[in-house]
Every structure is written in C-alpha cells, then in structure tokens.
Amino acid sequence: MQIKLHYKENQKDADKITAFLSNVSDRFLFHIPLYEITKIFNMKREDVLNIFIQGVYDGVFILEWIYHCPICGNVAFEAPSLHYASSQNFCTACNKVFNNTLDDNIEVCFSIHPQLKVLDPSFQAQYMADIGQNIHNGKLRSWEHPHVLRGVDIVQNNLYRTLMASELLIGGQSLLLKQATVLFTDLNASTRFYLDQGDVKAFVLVKEYIRIFFDIIESYHGVPVKTMGDSIMAVFSDPCLAFDAAVKAQQILTQQVQNRAETERLEIKMGLHSGSALLVTLNNRLDYFGLTVNLAAHIHRTARANEIVISQKLYDNPAIKRSIRAVTTTVQKQQIRFKYIADDYTLYHIKVPNEGTAVAAKGEAGASNSTMPV
Known part of the structure; x- marks a missing residue:
C-alpha cells in the first residue's frame, strides 16, 4: 500500500x-x-x-x-x-x-x-x-x-x-447541537458610513473588516457561517474561545483604524449567546437555526459602537469573567425584554477599546441599565 x-x-x-x-x-x-x-x-x-x-x-x-x-x-x-x-x-x-x-x-x-x-x-x-x-x-x-x-x-x-462544501443535510433533515455559541457582528451606523465614503470605498473597507473577522474566527476554532451585508454570523463550540475571538477582533480593528481619518474608522458592535441550535441546510450550505441564533441576533442589536454584549449564561462562565477583567474593570448590566419573547433577559455590555469604561446600551422596550464591577 x-x-x-x-x-x-x-x-x-x-x-x-x-x-x-x-x-x-x-x-x-x-x-x-x-x-x-x-x-x-x-x-x-x-x-x-x-x-x-x-x-x-x-x-x-x-x-x-x-x-x-x-x-x-x-x-x-x-x-x-x-x-x-x-x-x-x-x-x-x-x-x-x-x-x-x-x-x-x-x-x-x-x-x-x-x-x-x-x-x-x-x-x-x-x-x-x-x-x-x-x-x-x-x-x-x-x-x-x-x-x-x-x-x-x-x-x-x-x-x-x-x-466538502457539497456535504449537506438533505430532505429537510436537521441535527441538534447541544452547545453552540453564536456570534453576530455588525457595522455601527452603517448608513452614515456609506454616505460618507461612497459605495465603492465603503465596500473596500467593509471587505477588509470581514476578512479580519473571518481570519480571527477561524484562528479561535469558530466557523464563519455567513455574511449578511456588513453583518457576520459565526458559531463556536467553545464559549470561551468565542468571547476571546470577539475581544481580539475588536482590538485588532481598533489598531487598524487608529491612523485613518475619523470618517473612515469602522466601528463594530457584537453580541454572543450560547445554547442549543439545529444544524440545517439553508441556501445550499450548512447553517444554524433556532432560538439561540435568534436571541444572539437580538442581543447584538443592543450593542453600541465597539461593544461586545453577552448573555447571562456566558457571563456566569468563570473563564469568560477572567477574560472580561483583562479588558475592563466594569460592565454595563441590562435587563431587557425582547419583542415577542415573554421572558426577561440579563445582558452585559463590555467596552473593549477603552479600559475601565462602560457605555450605556441602547435597549429595546422594557430595558434598564446599571454599571457594575466585574
């Protein structure tokens, strides 16, 4: 042989x-x-x-x-x-x-x-x-x-x-994943950014941000699932690596834009949530579906520029708390009820670029905020 x-x-x-x-x-x-x-x-x-x-x-x-x-x-x-x-x-x-x-x-x-x-x-x-x-x-x-x-x-x-991109679930089948950490990223104030830069220049800058994020997600053993305009969805098996990847991405992007004109500085907001999810085939590729994905999308929308917002489940993880302490001494705690969801959720806002600061989050109906030490 x-x-x-x-x-x-x-x-x-x-x-x-x-x-x-x-x-x-x-x-x-x-x-x-x-x-x-x-x-x-x-x-x-x-x-x-x-x-x-x-x-x-x-x-x-x-x-x-x-x-x-x-x-x-x-x-x-x-x-x-x-x-x-x-x-x-x-x-x-x-x-x-x-x-x-x-x-x-x-x-x-x-x-x-x-x-x-x-x-x-x-x-x-x-x-x-x-x-x-x-x-x-x-x-x-x-x-x-x-x-x-x-x-x-x-x-x-x-x-x-x-x-093996052609290896897909067929016939409407799905497979459960008990532990998935879903990360959503988005460009803050994207409409204003496109107006300031024009479509061609904005596309070049956004493409670079997506490349940086994809590289970091993969280096932390996550999967960049898809892009939706200037948004990215990624899934990790390890919640600690998911949070560390989010922090690293924010830090690198901050370094990248330091020498650029203020109007060219991309500002990113991120949200993470963990729970079960379904592996499915959507648009001829493997994708993830379910409440965990939906909540992660809701959570990232509460973030402001250069913030990472995480759910209570992630915040309770001791390793993630250690990672937060390496970034900031305080977080912004938020109680929120998302539209169409009966339960209240507790979120934590972490401001990455400026250590020791916390920025109030723009919440949805029923949101309340307080600053707390890590």
Whole structure:
C-alpha cells in the first residue's frame, strides 16, 4: 500500500503520518485512532484532524458517520456521508426512537480507503460485536472515551466545510447541537458610513473588516457561517474561545483604524449567546437555526459602537469573567425584554477599546441599565 498525505499548512507533519501509516497493521487502519497519532508525534489535534480531512478529499481515507443510541451506545446507523443523516434513528437494543445530537451520540471515524487497501470484514464485525457484548454486560455507551471524535468536530471544522462544501443535510433533515455559541457582528451606523465614503470605498473597507473577522474566527476554532451585508454570523463550540475571538477582533480593528481619518474608522458592535441550535441546510450550505441564533441576533442589536454584549449564561462562565477583567474593570448590566419573547433577559455590555469604561446600551422596550464591577 502506498499513500501520500498532503497538507499545505504543515507538509512535514503530513509526511510523518504518511510514513507511520505505511508501517502499521491493517487493524490500525480501521477506525484509525487519531489521538494516538497526536500523542506519538506531539502534534496539535486540529492539525492531525485537518490532515485526515484533506486525506478524505484526496481519496486516502473514508469518513464514517456512526449514529449511536444515546442510552445504550448501540450502533443504530452508519453512513459514509452527511447526506444520509437523519434527525432520528431507531435502536434495536432499546427498542426506541432517539434524536441525533452532533456533540453527544454521533461518532466519526477515519479508515483507509478501500481503493488503497481492502480491510478484513472481521474488523467491522468485531467492532459491532464488542459494543453488543458491552451492552449485554451493562457497560453502556462503551464507544465513548476522552479523545473520541464526534460529529461536531467535523461540521465545525473549516477545512471540512471548504473541501466538502457539497456535504449537506438533505430532505429537510436537521441535527441538534447541544452547545453552540453564536456570534453576530455588525457595522455601527452603517448608513452614515456609506454616505460618507461612497459605495465603492465603503465596500473596500467593509471587505477588509470581514476578512479580519473571518481570519480571527477561524484562528479561535469558530466557523464563519455567513455574511449578511456588513453583518457576520459565526458559531463556536467553545464559549470561551468565542468571547476571546470577539475581544481580539475588536482590538485588532481598533489598531487598524487608529491612523485613518475619523470618517473612515469602522466601528463594530457584537453580541454572543450560547445554547442549543439545529444544524440545517439553508441556501445550499450548512447553517444554524433556532432560538439561540435568534436571541444572539437580538442581543447584538443592543450593542453600541465597539461593544461586545453577552448573555447571562456566558457571563456566569468563570473563564469568560477572567477574560472580561483583562479588558475592563466594569460592565454595563441590562435587563431587557425582547419583542415577542415573554421572558426577561440579563445582558452585559463590555467596552473593549477603552479600559475601565462602560457605555450605556441602547435597549429595546422594557430595558434598564446599571454599571457594575466585574
């Protein structure tokens, strides 16, 4: 078997993995344990995952989606593509229908492509038999371990989204994501900015701001989902990285505009919220849908220039509080009731460029504000 892995970001690591896989047993090539490779070569998990995703695109590996019963761990369904995903599956061991969740019961595995090497069918049979035996012995969800790759690790990977852009949910299907942090950004006073600059110059400046944001979002392991005019929507699996990305973006943009004329200085407002969301296909691309997305959009609209506004759930995260303290000593607390939503929400406004200051937010009906120490 001859394989050659390619990875333009780090070909040296790809070559190491190529040499290693060329000398392993056939059994290792079935459901290849990426975490072992990460440990052996002291590589970053993200780099190893990207090398394997590139390998799928290049025909070196196949990617298998395994839908486990969330109760017992039984394999209810296997598929070679996201195309075959469905919101629900049936467990023959539990005799129950269950909902699929990207960050809970969906496992992804890489195996050598059969065009390069046909593996013994006994590997797959033994895998299924082991899970069945564990269920019989009362050892449930035995497929889980700290290093397991889940569906969320793939759909939240930017290289996967770039190379496998045609990998979409079809037939109106959706997959739940239990933990998603949604970031919305927007250009403050955009109409005035377009009037001052003219469409051509404004487009150039806005395009640069979008590029900066996309680069930062990706560097903090988030996914830039889409742009809507001068607005950006991004989704992160890690809420702390989402907030840190927002802070970094504000800081970089502030540095970028310092030497520009005042009328050319882009001012950005951002909002973040965490919760469950649905992965769906909209406009022929993977997108996110649901109340969490809707609330994040509402939250970002309460921000003023160069503010990041976060929900109570994010503010209660100790790591995010530490990040806030690195930016400012006070935040603006706001009680608000959004239109058509019965519940009150508590928001926190963080002013990034000017340390130790807090700017009152322009709220919606029912909003009240107070300044508080972090």
